[in-house]
Amino acid sequence: MQLADLYRDVILDHNRVPRNFGAVEAPSARVEGFNPLCGDHLVLTLKLEGERIADIRFEGQGCAISTASASLMTEAVKGKSRAEATDIFERMHRLLTDDTADADDAALGKLAALSGVREFPARVKCASLCWHTLASALAVKDVQGHPAVTTE
Amino acid sequence: MNSAATQPLVLPFDVMRVRQDFPILAREVHRQPLAYLDNGASAQRPLAVIAAVDDYERHHHANIHRGVHTLSQEATALYESARDRVMRHINARSRNEVLFVRGTTEAINLVAQSYARPLLKAGDEILITHLEHHANIVPWQMVCEQTGAKLVVAPMDVHGEVHAEAVEALMGPRTRLLACAHVSNALGTVLPVRRLLASARARGIVSLVDGAQAIPHMDVDMQSLACDFYVFSGHKVYAPTGIGVLYGREALLERMPPWQGGGDMILTVSFERTTYNALPYKFEAGTPNISGAIGLGAALAYLGTIDLAAAHAHEHALLLHATKVLSQIEGLRIVGTAREKASLVSFAVDAVHAHDLGTILDQDGIAIRTGHHCAMPVMDFFKLPATARASFVFYNTYEEIDRLGASVRRARAMFR
Numbered sequence: 303m304q305l306a307d308l309y310r311d312v313i314l315d316h317n318r319v320p321r322n323f324g325a326v327e328a329p330s331a332r333v334e335g336f337n338p339l340c341g342d343h344l345v346l347t348l349k350l351e352g353e354r355i356a357d358i359r360f361e362g363q364g365c366a367i368s369t370a371s372a373s374l375m376t377e378a379v380k381g382k383s384r385a386e387a388t389d390i391f392e393r394m395h396r397l398l399t400d401d402t403a404d405a406d407d408a409a410l411g412k413l414a415a416l417s418g419v420r421e422f423p424a425r426v427k428c429a430s431l432c433w434h435t436l437a438s439a440l441a442v443k444d445v446q447g448h449p450a451v452t453t454e
Numbered sequence: 455m456n457s458a459a460t461q462p463l464v465l466p467f468d469v470m471r472v473r474q475d476f477p478i479l480a481r482e483v484h485r486q487p488l489a490y491l492d493n494g495a496s497a498q499r500p501l502a503v504i505a506a507v508d509d510y511e512r513h514h515h516a517n518i519h520r521g522v523h524t525l526s527q528e529a530t531a532l533y534e535s536a537r538d539r540v541m542r543h544i545n546a547r548s549r550n551e552v553l554f555v556r557g558t559t560e561a562i563n564l565v566a567q568s569y570a571r572p573l574l575k576a577g578d579e580i581l582i583t584h585l586e587h588h589a590n591i592v593p594w595q596m597v598c599e600q601t602g603a604k605l606v607v608a609p610m611d612v613h614g615e616v617h618a619e620a621v622e623a624l625m626g627p628r629t630r631l632l633a634c635a636h637v638s639n640a641l642g643t644v645l646p647v648r649r650l651l652a653s654a655r656a657r658g659i660v661s662l663v664d665g666a667q668a669i670p671h672m673d674v675d676m677q678s679l680a681c682d683f684y685v686f687s688g689h690k691v692y693a694p695t696g697i698g699v700l701y702g703r704e705a706l707l708e709r710m711p712p713w714q715g716g717g718d719m720i721l722t723v724s725f726e727r728t729t730y731n732a733l734p735y736k737f738e739a740g741t742p743n744i745s746g747a748i749g750l751g752a753a754l755a756y757l758g759t760i761d762l763a764a765a766h767a768h769e770h771a772l773l774l775h776a777t778k779v780l781s782q783i784e785g786l787r788i789v790g791t792a793r794e795k796a797s798l799v800s801f802a803v804d805a806v807h808a809h810d811l812g813t814i815l816d817q818d819g820i821a822i823r824t825g826h827h828c829a830m831p832v833m834d835f836f837k838l839p840a841t842a843r844a845s846f847v848f849y850n851t852y853e854e855i856d857r858l859g860a861s862v863r864r865a866r867a868m869f870r
Contacts, residue, residue, distance in 0.1 A: 305813075305814060305817050308813065309810075309868060314868070314869065317869070318805075318869070339825070340809055340824075340825050340826075340840065341825060341826045341830070341833065341839040341840050342839070343839070363839040364807065364839075365807035365808070365809035365810045366806075366807060366810045366869065367809075367810070369807075422813060424813070425809070425813060428809060
């Protein structure tokens with residue numbers, strides 16, 4: 303178990319300069335993710351055009367793992383269809399929680415950098431918070447034609 | 455030198471000798487010697503405690519207050535002598551004032567439900583402070599919801615200090631209860647409890663002190679503090695988890711209804727009527743944590759074998775050293791800079807989140823606490839999501855603190 307496996311360069315970079323940080327204007331969905339154990343807090347906003355995620359942004363407070371995971375996630379799913387994003391979510395879920403999952407899943411690209419989290423069980427939730435928030439945001443939009451959804 | 459003869463003799467505290475009493479301190483974490491700096495969350499156990507619990511489990515276990523057989527009598531004697539030990543340690547007037555509970559949290563809930571709830575009317579006030587642990591906030595919010603009473607919060611300043619005047623200014627005609635920490639778990643602040651308790655008593659306000667963080671670091675004397683309830687957990691003072699103490703003034707405990715019904719808290723039961731047992735048993739329904747109580751007795755007995763004044767002086771020296779070492783780190787901010795602090799330092803490091811810091815320090819064998827410390831209002835006050843907290847007791851060393859400093863620097867370099 304090496305620290306460098308957890309804090310890979312990609313992760314340090316996305317923590318230092320998070321991509322898609324902020325809020326989407328007039329979002330189709332807005333969902334908050336909160337980890338009451340550690341205080342990590344994330345607000346995810348996204349805009350759907352038909353089935354496609356046209357824009358997605360996040361803001362909030364979190365550790366390097368949670369910030370980098372959210373940043374990498376927005377990059378990965380932006381422009382994707384809901385079905386494609388759901389597929390990435392499921393692959394990520396396996397990567398983070400299943401020791402036998404392929405740590406070099408080619409379909410995950412840069413996201414595979416988060417595989418080191420598996421060796422640090424106390425930190426898995428840091429990486430997965432944004433993904434569960436995304437899953438919730440996508441599921442919530444099943445109700446077509448409704449105004450922006452919020453957990454508040 | 456002849457001046458030496460006129461100075462009080464202060465023997466240096468032998469940390470290395472005392473460390474040998476705590477077997478866990480010899481272990482390694484990630485191939486580094488363990489530096490256990492998370493004592494504010496839970497302190498480690500000396501051999502004396504481990505041996506006392508082991509001896510009880512091997513040779514004396516039976517249920518207490520029930521059997522006429524030998525084991526039950528021995529277990530009862532050990533359990534009750536632990537109560538006597540607690541009574542002496544906190545200088546309570548009577549063993550009837552020492553109730554065994556699961557811990558600080560249960561003790562506060564007991565007082566909230568058994569003392570406050572029957573007494574409070576809509577519009578009455580419970581006064582707490584801004585720096586309380588959630589365990590000294592939520593039970594009062596619950597009882598406020600049940601009774602229509604109001605929770606009033608005394609402020610703290612930017613140093614994390616609570617000023618007696620500010621608390622006294624909020625003691626009004628409807629204030630029924632003052633509940634405050636003796637020492638803040640998130641900041642280390644020592645509150646002016648002696649004065650607050652005297653002020654409360656002068657106004658006829660009943661008081662509860664959360665002593666969880668104070669009991670390991672200072673002498674706590676129930677007869678010199680004008681306090682009605684004082685609560686603490688065993689595991690912060692070298693005893694096992696799951697055992698704690700509610701000290702209550704006897705006259706108040708007598709008037710309070712039992713909190714839980716069951717065995718041990720009764721004298722007679724019929725389907726028409728039950729009469730309750732006398733103190734302290736009235737509040738100890740069900741089979742208690744017998745081995746935990748025995749462990750707590752052993753922990754306090756152990757403290758009796760070391761020079762506590764020197765131990766506490768060493769803890770204070772560790773606080774000063776840690777404050778110095780950490781303040782020299784660029785981008786590090788100490789959170790909680792009260793004039794009087796117990797031996798803990800909460801801090802935040804620029805660009806390094808507390809959880810990342812916790813993981814990096816752990817790789818270096820250093821255990822600290824990271825997070826909101828169950829004191830979210832304190833975190834909100836300082837506009838921080840979390841802090842790192844290093845908390846020391848007498849078995850910690852200067853060298854461990856130096857390692858802490860080096861590891862924090864390493865983390866900072868990593869995230870730069």
